[in-house]
Amino acid sequence: MHRNSQEISLFDHSTSSREREILEALGEVYSLIIVLDQVEKAYLKDCLSSEEYTSTVNKLLAQYKTYLADEEVAKEFGGLEQFRAKYQISASNAITRLERGMPVTVEHAIQTKNSSTALSSNGKNISGKAVAEATGNFITVMDALKLNYRTKEKLHPLMSELLLSINRAGSQDFEYRKKLVEWTVKINKMNISQSLEDSDARELLFDLEAAYKNFYTLLE
Structure with missing residues (x-):
């Protein structure tokens, strides 16, 4: 038929x-x-x-x-x-x-193949290239907040890249990682039309500055 x-x-x-x-x-x-x-x-x-x-x-x-x-x-x-x-x-x-809003490898610092590494004075493996990248990313995010960047669209990619570059810097524990992950997730859950409140922006900047100082203590 x-x-x-x-x-x-x-x-x-x-x-x-x-x-x-x-x-x-x-x-x-x-x-x-x-x-x-x-x-x-x-x-x-x-x-x-x-x-x-x-x-x-x-x-x-x-x-x-x-x-x-x-x-x-x-x-x-x-x-x-x-x-x-x-x-x-x-x-x-x-x-x-x-x-x-990020791969599990970034969230939990699961190591991928690193670029060339060197040893810090305390014997920990450090990636020289990743240290430079992480330093630049810390400064970029902090400058963005000082320039009143508040939206998810602008802040989330910067925070994600910062976490990724910190992971690349080596396998050592970084006590501020959890705090930076929490901020990244909080920003990711914002609507496109939302912006961080000024009080949240100040708190995030404070945490970033503290994390930046702590990051360098790991390299000594």
């Missing part, structure tokens, strides 16, 4: 081109969440190296933020938990990573 095949349209004929763009963007966000969850599981099963995992997750997080930087897409998205509930997404590993 011959059956007529009929193409099924993803959009109603009355859907505007802009509405289609928004829906397509949300579809990409959905796909990113699913892919991120698989990457998280692959890393937990030791199927990915720390380097591969970190690079992939950073790329996925950047794409996720890029789509949601569009105000209309973000409005339709509504929030991670709302989006998750609406589409019944059960990707718990990905949801956690999106809430934290």
